[in-house]
Amino acid sequence: MSEDNAPAKRAGGRKIELDPRLAAYQGVWVFVEHERGEAHTVSWELMGEGRKLADKLGVSLSGVVMGAPGPETRQFCQEAFRYGADRCYLMEDPVLADYRNQPFTKGLTDLVNAYQPEILLLGASTLGRDLAGSVATTLQTGLTADCTELNIDPENRSLAASRPTFGGSLLCTILTLNYRPQMATVRPRVMPMAGYDASRSGPIIEHPLNLVETDIVTKVLNYIPDSRQDKPQLPFADIIVSGGRGLKTPENFQLVWDLAKVLGAEVGASRPVVQAGWVELERQVGQSGKTVRPKLYIAAGISGAVQHRVGMEGSDVIIAINNDPNAPIFDFATYGIVGNALQVLPALTEAFRQHLAVAQKAG
Amino acid sequence: MHIVVCIKQVPDSSQIRVHPVTNTIMRQGVPAIVNPYDLFALEEALRLKDVYGAHVTVLCMGPPQAEAALRKAISFGADDAVLVTDRAFAGSDTLATSFALASTIAQINKNMAIDLVFCGKQTIDGDTAQVGPGIAKRLDLQLLTYVSQVETVDTERRDIIVQRRAEGGVQVLKTRLPCLITMLEGTNEMRFATQAGIFRAARHPVKIWDKTAAGIEDPAKIGLKGSPTVVSKVFAPKPKTIKAELITCESDTPKDLAVTLIAKLLTQNPNLETAIGKGAR
Incomplete structure (x- = not known):
């Protein structure tokens, strides 16, 4: 039986055959989160998980790095390769120096629209949750928060994202059917760190943000770092x-x-x-x-x-x-x-x- | 100043039990409460009302009985309440929910221009933290999540300064009104309802809007149709094939159990020997 006349499979009572326009969305992306010159470890935990998903699908794994222009930001691309990424999308702009919702939402949305990944993973940090919710709404796609397990549904190649439900008494598996990309956030330390291979490298694809500071409504007046000692670790x-x-x-x-x-x-x-x-x-x-x-x-x-x-x-x-x-x-x-x-x-x-x-x- | 506070009525999750045999949720007798995270948003709005003077409208989407959550909010000091309720909302995920709420807020805005929208950080039943950012995006409002403190609001200059919890520190941000704030938990303490507030809550009319009143024209954007995500299954976590090795010994006194456990633990996991006592103070 050919693809075309195969009976529509159903999940939750709905058709799950992928719209052909959405088949163009390919590859797994991991948003590489960094603040104050340090990558958040959740990004490398996600890279390990993203690698598994990409291998199951037979597609490439990419890191997405956004930040102020300079070697520091580029360094995160190299790190992403070493933790398993095949390639990196890099967006450098002075307005991305500090995290702010508006420019990061525009930047990540533009990247998704330009290069069309099928899966986009972010850490469920304060930054990741802020950004993921805005990007998913802009793209009008599904987002599953705080997943504890990610897998590929063997029947329809969808991302099967599992998370606790009902106040944490049970787990549920959530699929994003006829929408792309399929987005999910995962909390820090839920997944183990990816393996590190210093010999790995890959191509960097640069993409402009096209915003200037005067376009951005919210201004950062100050940043007060936490003192590490007084918080439980x-x-x-x-x-x-x-x-x-x-x-x-x-x-x-x-x-x-x-x-x-x-x-x-x-x-x-x-x-x-x-x-x-x-x-x-x-x-x-x-x-x-x-x-x-x-x-x-x-x-x-x-x-x-x-x-x-x-x-x-x-x-x-x-x-x-x-x-x-x-x-x-x-x-x-x-x-x-x-x-x-x-x-x-x-x-x-x-x-x-x-x-x-x-x-x-x-x- | 006009402030809208979004609240949700949720089952008190600490009282939800799972049936031990069938693994289904036992909903009977679980009380409905105002999502605890939303109370920090409501209190912050009421605090701004105390300082600057404001009209506070509380908004809730949910079944008809969610009116109780709104009356609770009125008893604390909210001025007005809107319940948006419609069978067509059933099955909405966060994308569809943010669409419905954004549309309702736009309707409220037509009657009285809104300066600030407050949401809780997340709900205790969904735990997604996605609806607040979704509403902001749909209404094209600046988004300030995880706000720990509103420093100043200037309705003349139309700006606001807040402290926002970021990874590893606090951002002090200034933005333009109107904007949407999601409030961090533990940042304030909900006031007690006054006697007058409780009386007012009993009498005050709650506006009940269906999808038409909420300005929703496209039914494909709400309910199951408007929801990209579907729950494919709900399940109990699978028990590990190997259960815990129960420590027993002849006497079964706590002391002997402890000694037996430590001997076994360190024999089977010799790497722990270097970890224990390492950071001892």
């Missing part, structure tokens, strides 16, 4: 100890801090505990908080709802302590202790303390 911590509702009172949360102190770990928490005000918002792990990938994640009194799970299941080793043997967290933890976290936490703190004392003597 969960996304890149090696070890995280997290507490949940099973700890029963805010006072008991001290047991989490105690263990974290001995391990040199960061402290995390589940959403109910943050909403109850036991710990600050920056420590929330999960779909509506931080996504983390530590070497060791210890979850005490956390049941493991999807909301939390998607924020930490990328951890290398997960230890779960919960008094309910049927808690979902035991379905994906590495080790489990069924028991009262209020008793197990101090026991663990003491046992680790002793282990470290012995190891120190031995060392």
